[in-house]
Amino acid sequence: MSFQPQVGEEITIGGLAYTFGEHPMAPHVPYGQEGRQGVVYQLIPKIETSSGWKALKVFRSNFRDPQMVYLSERLGQYAKLPGLLVCEREVITPQQNGPLLSHYHDLMYAVVMPWIEGPTWMDVVLDQRDLGRRECLLLARSLAKVLSAMEQRGLAHCDLSGPNIILPRLVKSSIEDGFSYVELVDVEQMHAPNLERPDAVAGGSPGYASPRMSHSAGQWSHYSDRFAGAILLAEMLGWCDQNVRDSAWGESYFMPEEVQQPCKRFDILVESIWRHWGREIAGLLASVWEGQALNQCPTFGEWLLMLMNADETREAVHSNPRQDPVKEAAVSPPVDFGRGELAAGEVDPESLQLYNRQIEQARQLENKGNLEAALDVYRSVQAKLPANNSLAQDLVMITNELEARIEARNLLEQEEWYSEPTETRRDRGGFFKRKVLIAAVSAVLVLGGGGLVWSQIAASKQEQARQAQLAAQQEAEDAARRKALEEEQARMLAQQAAQRQVEEEQRQAELAARQQAEEEQAKRAAAELEAKQKAEQEARKKAQQPAKRAAQKQTSQQQAQLAAKQKAEQEAKKQAELAAKQKAEQEAKKQAELAAKQKAEQEAKKKAEEGKKNKDWYEPNWRDQGDK
Structure with missing residues (x-):
């Protein structure tokens, strides 16, 4: 993550200026708490406001998601619940925070929320x-x-x-x-009812x-x-x-x-x-x-x-x-705790599944002959069900029948004990044995003799046999009732499955309707954004036209000035050339005149010299001729 703020560095979000706080245990280090998805920095407002200090959560690149905007809008409704203050949040987006993001690219979809001390x-x-x-x-x-x-x-x-x-x-x-x-x-x-499952879900923390x-x-x-x-x-x-x-x-x-x-x-x-x-x-x-x-x-x-x-x-x-x-x-x-408001006699599906598992465990115990343990499990399930629940009423009959079976079995064990040899009975221990001996001794003391006790025991054998026959009959009825109970459980499970299917279909329909509404909303938002961008472009074009005309006018003026300057330079050059030409002509004329003058002087000098020469020649000759 390239975002590395400094202590005291100023940042403006939503029109409010903040500075990055200092870590209380590390001077000159910004107060940041690093997590799995990013780093949370402390923001201190430059001007104290009612909103107080803020936390800026900067996500790592692989956790920056545009759906954070939608998620934050949905989480906002839970900010008033105890312990969920961080659901009050604002997401940094290009639409709302363009200048900020142009300077800090790593703040894309960062979240601003209350700072919790x-x-x-x-x-x-x-x-x-x-x-x-x-x-x-x-x-x-x-x-x-x-x-x-x-x-x-x-x-x-x-x-x-x-x-x-x-x-x-x-x-x-x-x-x-x-x-x-x-x-x-x-x-x-x-997780919330109005939220969709994230693309990446944590499997739990170590x-x-x-x-x-x-x-x-x-x-x-x-x-x-x-x-x-x-x-x-x-x-x-x-x-x-x-x-x-x-x-x-x-x-x-x-x-x-x-x-x-x-x-x-x-x-x-x-x-x-x-x-x-x-x-x-x-x-x-x-x-x-x-x-x-x-x-x-x-x-x-x-x-x-x-x-x-x-x-x-x-x-x-x-x-x-x-x-x-x-x-x-x-x-x-x-x-036993309540699981929500239900109609009279009804049980929520989760509890019913738990009770069914416990009943199945009780059946297994019953099949293994551990009737007392099975009876305890049946009673524990019965105590948790409403009295008017059909399953509870079936369990009442099952427990009554199981109690009768246990009583019949105990009578049979008692009969077997009395029929055993004395030495064997002496070796057998336990609570039941002590109870029978105490009852026998009491009977002897009351009736005055042991023979009467044994005669009473013999007389009770017929009653014991009748109880055994009744227990067998009750066991058959118990099997029929258990079958009815299983059918009732299967019916309830099927009804619950059908209800869950209806609820799932409703949920899917609601989800489809919500997705359709969101798509329509997204289309409207896209159309509005396109219209807004088009309007902004038109406005920019209109705003640019006066400037363009002014620029064109300025360019024309500059071109005119340039042409005038060039024309003046050409005129000046022409004048200079003309002046130079005239000067050259004057110089040439002057040179010609000077040359002509010199030539004339030379001619005159030459003529003078020739005249003098002729004169010198003529005079001697004249003198010579006169002497002659």
């Missing part, structure tokens, strides 16, 4: 920070409230872990309106992901938080125990390879919760740890109810060497 739960675990009982219970209750409110609306974070939970409670003595003791972050992969319940394609449903949320709640509840803090692995309490495996850390944690908060809460953790499917894990409403009843002033119970808290928590009976 406080350490993460991972920070608490890494630092092994000491928290008191009251603080731990308060944090666990707050997290359970957040997750329960989300679950009731079909929401799930889908990547719960220590780094994604911030604890404002640990830096504030009181929480203002709109804040929670626990806040969730990194909500981009959140130390909090279930190896049995996770899928290679990732978890994305309204059940996705149940395992990781339960582990986080257990960590918070156990953190008041020094032994738990000392046993923590690192960024999470459990080593990733230990999750849902027999390990010492689980034994330490579940024992600590059992001692500090009671067997019921420890049983919730044990049921999650041993679970095979997310929808079988306790709901967060169940966790919240148990935590609201927990006593923060209760002293920790010391382990009894005769008791194993881990095993006791693992076999704790589940608490």
Whole structure:
């Protein structure tokens, strides 16, 4: 990621100027928290506003998605829920933040949201920070409230872990309106009824992901938080125990390879919760740890109810060497909680599937001859069903028949015991034997003799045989009723499957209608954008025309000036050439005149010389001729 801001560097988003904050533990380093998808920087407004400090989440290139705009619009409706303050967000887009993106390309589809002050739960675990009982219970209750409110609306974070939970409670003595003791972050992969499954879904974070319940394609449903949320709640509840803090692995309490495996850390944690908060809460953790499917894990409403009843002033119970808290928590009976508002006598499909599995287990126990254990399972299922439910009424008949069978079997065992030799009977022990002996002794004392006791026993054999015959008859009727029960269960399952199919068809129809509406909206938006761009182009053309005419006019003037300048230069050149020519002519004329003058002078001189020569020749000759 090439985006590297500096402390105090100014940035303007949405018309407001911010500066990047400084890390409290690293001077001159911007306050940034790095996550799986990107880095979150702290933004401090230059002018204090009601919106307060902001967080700027800059995504890595492979997580920059244009659908972040649509996602943020949908998440905004959940910002008022406790713990989901980060759903109040604004996305940086070219349409709204063009100048900013032209300068910072890496801010494409970055998200601006409220800054939440406080350490993460991972920070608490890494630092092994000491928290008191009251603080731990308060944090666990707050997290359970957040997750329960989300679950009731079909929401799930889908990547719960220590780094994604911030604890404002640990830096504030009181929480203002709109804040929670626990806040969730990194909500981009959140599940909601009005959201579509992301292209990439996290498979869970190390130390909090279930190896049995996770899928290679990732978890994305309204059940996705149940395992990781339960582990986080257990960590918070156990953190008041020094032994738990000392046993923590690192960024999470459990080593990733230990999750849902027999390990010492689980034994330490579940024992600590059992001692500090009671067997019921420890049983919730044990049921999650041993679970095979997310929808079988306790709901967060169940966790919240148990935590609201927990006593923060209760002293920790010391382990009894005769008791194993881990095993006791693992076999704790589940608490019966409501699963939503249903019509009278109805049971939600998830609970019905669980009850059917338990009934099947009871049948297997019954087939193996373990009638008492089967009766306990039947009764436990019957206690959870509404009294007017048809399955509950069938179970009433099944339990009555099973009780009769158990009573008949006990009578037969009693008869066999009396028919055995004395030495064999003496060797046999157990509660039933003691009970029969006590009854026999009492009968002897009352009636005054042993013979009368044996005669009464002999007289009761006929009644025992009748009871055995009745038990056989009841067993046949029981088989018929079980068959009817199976048919009723099959009918209910078929009805539920048909109902789910109808709901799925409705959901598909709603999804198709929504997609069609979104496509039409996208078409309208594209048409509006095209019209807007066309209008902007026309406006720019109109705005450019005066400037173009002015430029053309200026060009014409410049050309005219250039032509005039060139003409003046040509005229000047012509004048200069003419002047030079005239000067040359004058010079030539002058030279010619001078030459003519010189020539004339030479001619005159020559003539004078010739005249003088002639004169000198003539005079001597004349004199000579005169002498003669």
